[in-house]
Amino acid sequence: MANITTKVSWSSRADESVTAGEGTPLLNGTEQPRHSRQLSEGGSIFQIGRLSTVDLEEEMASDEDSLRGRPKEIPHNEKLLSLKFESLDYDNIENQLFLEEERRMSHMGFRCLEISRWVVCGLIGFLTGLIACFIDIVVEEMAGIKYQVVKENIEKFTDVGGLSISLILWAILNSAFVMVGAIIVAFFEPIAAGSGIPQIKCYLNGVKVPRVVRLKTLVVKVCGVICSVVGGLAVGKEGPMIHSGAVVAAGVSQGRSTSLKRDFKIFEYFRRDTEKRDFVSAGAAAGVSAAFGAPVGGVLFSLEEGASFWNQMLTWRIFFASMVSTFTLNFFLSIYHNKTGDLSSPGLINFGRFESDSVAYNLYEIPLFIAMGAIGGLLGALFNVLNYWLTIFRIRYVHRPCLQVMEAMLVAAVTATVSFTMIYFSNDCQPLGPEHNEEYPLQLFCADGEYNAMATAFFNTPERSVRSLLHNQPGSYNPLTLSLFTLTYFFLACWTYGLSVSAGVFIPSLLIGAAWGRLFGILLASITPTDSIWADPGKYALIGAAAQLGGIVRMTLSLTVIMVEATGNVTYGLPIMLVLMTAKIVGDYIVEGLYDIHIKLQSVPFLHWEAPATSHWLTAREVMSSPVTCLNRIEKVGTVVDILSSTSTNHNGFPVVVQVTDNDEPAKLCGLILRSQLIVLLKHKVFVELARSRLTQRKLQLKDFRDAYPRFPPIQSIHVSQDERECMMDLTEFMNPTPYTVPQETSLPRVFKLFRALGLRHLVVVDDENRVVGLVTRKDLARYHIGKHGLEELQLAQT
């Protein structure tokens, strides 16, 4: 089982599953019973999955037989919290070294720091914009070549027959691109799969997702998304931009690349989780901004997903990064389009310009919009449920990289085939107007001077298809074309999301929504007098796109702003907001948002905004982990090494107490020290005896901790001789002397609020004499959630 879940999990490296999770002493010795409980529950989940899925039933039944023999194969991903994920330390460790440094710094010093923060944000925005520009241009060029080749081929064979050769050519071209994309993702960096938004959500929430902000991930992500978009999959290149921006931010802000082994010796002050997380939110915002030309939307996205404590200066910096990013993209694209200086394409996707006349709406259209929101919510929930089953299936059976690559290629081939079939059998011919904005009009069997309308939707990059659905003249599509397109694209997109390729779900969702929205508009127009206000189906396409996207991802505030900024017109603010709200409310009744589903399937200890409402009867005493492994203020090196090496107590934070008692009596708290700090201390052999003998020895500085950040070596790699084991370590200078504490009687919501608002990693629970009785970590809080039967508790597991 461990094997399976490791394979599909975001980090997916077998060698990483060894590195320890957050300290949860509860597990100490109690792992075995948990495991068995898991298994029995796994069965019931499996049943649920089986009851409603249709196409998967066969395989599942056979699996159920086979698994009776080896029950270890049941993956159980929902009622678990993985111990694999650590927390970020958003709270500053205010130990003596830190305070000394801060006190030494002058007012001018802080000013310079602030300025360098702005510089970093500017750089983040600039580089994110450049990456977006690179992706856009490469995709445009390569897709252009591909469609040109296929178009010529189709035209060649239209008259003479033998279009199946064109189909095969198309399918092979697509599969080839997708194969490259899938191979680099599956074999080199599996975390680069998907849109990356769930991972960034987790990171901003304070979860350290392994490998998520590395340079390698960025490279794979960028190449992967180019391949999957050019490969004609039902995907967008927008989601991955958010992830790319985040990686850029994490890299730039640290002033070095661990992968490339280059250290530029700048921005050393920012080498800690607090600053890094702030910059990553700026990067994510810059990514959104570049993707949709929506700088305000980007800021709101970052805040909605990430922020605990809203800080004005931070928000402005995030806004600055967003602005620079959209500006950079805009500028370079204007050069590429030979319109240097004309800043009119601020994002990767551009909904085109809605003229003021066509966007007017009237009061009596509002109920219609709300109805469309409800439809979007239902369709979105359907999408999510289908994708959920599919993901469960994938977790179980499609976990080997080569299988993943094959599935991706299969999807690419099927997409091409379905598209071709749809175009082939479509007889929706439209006259080729003078102002047609079809890039690759396919004539096929249409009369001269006409083109195949179905091909506009299928034989095109998804961004262009969206735009033509929003803007083409009324009558450009007939209803049958639209309904067939909606239907097939819905299932294709659903199948595609979760493949082992880098790809976003925004554009496919918009495309599905725009298609049925336009259909809705056409039907409306057909049942009402000719020149009524709803004659323009483009308006309904926009609303449909919003509804569908909202139904799938369930964002509201940020998505409203993103949509408004992408349309470039605020007139639609109110309807879009209503539609997104409705879609969210309707959808939430059925199933969670797509990203949340995927986060849950990964068993990430995600902290929501508030503790479950009915959790007031729980107190810190029940929630905390205990007993806690504590250290003395002056501790024997051997003890430290033993504690750190112990696999059963793989904690990351240790309360420092005045004197550890033998009989497990609680001792008085005097500080908190992290595993990473202890490791640096051991590595530099900061032992009391050595300090005495070698008086000239350099005092350990904050710099030494920063140099080791963020990849602290494991304890196994540090050699401590038998003599040194007898030395003593003085932790006073390095521990955080003022960790946040709560009394045992504190209610869970109160603990939660403190923990969440300050982005803590460890919260010490003390009794009324300030003695350590327990420790609350992220998992202790994340495991309570509202289920179908009231408050439920998730199990922790070492997956």
Place this chain on the structure above:
Amino acid sequence: MANITTKVSWSSRADESVTAGEGTPLLNGTEQPRHSRQLSEGGSIFQIGRLSTVDLEEEMASDEDSLRGRPKEIPHNEKLLSLKFESLDYDNIENQLFLEEERRMSHMGFRCLEISRWVVCGLIGFLTGLIACFIDIVVEEMAGIKYQVVKENIEKFTDVGGLSISLILWAILNSAFVMVGAIIVAFFEPIAAGSGIPQIKCYLNGVKVPRVVRLKTLVVKVCGVICSVVGGLAVGKEGPMIHSGAVVAAGVSQGRSTSLKRDFKIFEYFRRDTEKRDFVSAGAAAGVSAAFGAPVGGVLFSLEEGASFWNQMLTWRIFFASMVSTFTLNFFLSIYHNKTGDLSSPGLINFGRFESDSVAYNLYEIPLFIAMGAIGGLLGALFNVLNYWLTIFRIRYVHRPCLQVMEAMLVAAVTATVSFTMIYFSNDCQPLGPEHNEEYPLQLFCADGEYNAMATAFFNTPERSVRSLLHNQPGSYNPLTLSLFTLTYFFLACWTYGLSVSAGVFIPSLLIGAAWGRLFGILLASITPTDSIWADPGKYALIGAAAQLGGIVRMTLSLTVIMVEATGNVTYGLPIMLVLMTAKIVGDYIVEGLYDIHIKLQSVPFLHWEAPATSHWLTAREVMSSPVTCLNRIEKVGTVVDILSSTSTNHNGFPVVVQVTDNDEPAKLCGLILRSQLIVLLKHKVFVELARSRLTQRKLQLKDFRDAYPRFPPIQSIHVSQDERECMMDLTEFMNPTPYTVPQETSLPRVFKLFRALGLRHLVVVDDENRVVGLVTRKDLARYHIGKHGLEELQLAQT
């Protein structure tokens, strides 16, 4: 002195200055020396004020002479923190009663609560929109009548001579309206003066500004703003909308009106500071939304000004309130304009529609925009400095209500006279086009078929003037008209802000900026070839308006969004953002924003986002107030009454300890109780002995506390007999058993972060044995700030 500062302060009621401020035991007995320090520093401030003011110098010099005799007359408002302002309790008091109630509540109960929160937000939005609509219609109608009367009068006298009669008529009309507005504000509710934004900023920051969210304030505010706008002052009706929205929110969410003595018995759960503050942020957002048709801007305004802990659900509710508010306004205005259902005027101010062609800008215009931002920053700083001196002057000399009314009338008359003179001497005649949008075109001495361009700017409501500056054809104004208008309006607006009338500064700022921006555009066009891209001065008017407003109020993110939403076109997002950033950076070098200046002049203990950067060397030990007045868990009634009655220790929160020691030794903390809770307990005579004797007595419930909220009676009004004084009170059930605590060694930034992020009111400082050694309140934190010479400490004063 006390008299003077009381008069000008926001609460301004002499009887209220008696009600006690936050507990700051430091003051106990040390008030006298503080007073004297104040005085000596007051002199130096006075010098600074004098060095640079020009027009006030004469009065000031004479005052300096007179005040040597009676030094008590020097008001000193800058280096002080007033003890008059209390904090809001944003942190829930999780005592046994509260926990029992929460535990009793089912999941369904919480759902209903959540739904009622949404209902309340909807109501807030609806009512705020209605109020905005009411103000708008009344202003339109009354201003229409006024301008019509004056116009006819002017036309009558233009040929025959005797225009001075028209001037007098105009001046009298204006003064009459302003008199009414000033009288109700000055005599009935002085806190309704000004825009109300500083007050709401303080409230959202967690300061309980007296009387700020009362019904009476709302009524006075609404009538006052109508009078001042109709009275032709250089003011807008937008700022007051934010205050109005906040009052509506505070009223609706409580389900009762204390002023009207009506209790609807609904929303009782929301009767505490936490919920109320959340609703007030929704109200403020709804106000912004109604004022500018900017729902997203409203949300951002609330968050930028108020939020500590960003909560997703709360943000959505705020957004909902904003949307409903703009929708309501839009709908009712569409009926008023006889275009029912045409939702195209979402706000009180509408910048009109910028067509896509005219809004295009090019890369090489960016430096120009930045330069305009810098100009805006400089002019804004000039405005703020002038207004600062003026305010100091007003605090000193214009503190009697009748003087305030007279000043307001004077300004009204001067405004009319200046406007008239400008129009009279202007010879800028423009042809009366077919599509002129002048409501009241004045022909005056122009030829037939022409109108006076100066009158477009002066003889109009400010909103219309802004619109015509943004949209009129190139050539509608000549440069001289614009420069004269900018100059005069700048000084008029500066003089007007701070008068004892309800009025906002947004529109005047926009108007000044639009005027010089248009001038800038015209000059640009005149020095470049004819058909260049900057031929349209409207674009520069918009940028200028943003620059000027940004230079005065110094908001960035929310203001960008507000401007973008008000223009209805996102194309200008980047330039507006650049301009606002530049204006803020330039302006901040010189002086703070206008609102911050006024907050500082009121000595409000305002908490910024972070502790001063260089404050790491301060610890809780230095910051806290000590010794602390503690109570026993079971305390004698007499002691409680004495402590509450003591004027020297007018604290609002008391740590509850296990056993108060006699020799001032610290005792072990076991809870925290508020003055308001003790008062309710005393009022209901919850004494141990009585409970024993009268077994049937009803147990005190949370409801009793809620009924008393928010106007708890003073201790003096509660009668406790001599016998009762000997009884005991058991506080266990009512105190908060888990107050947040910090160790003595915690650094100031760490204390600050905890305090700010959770919106605390009292933070107990304990030693390593959990014994109470001090108490940190808002004033202890707010008094540290970065001054010219590094970290400075403000003095506390009982103003």
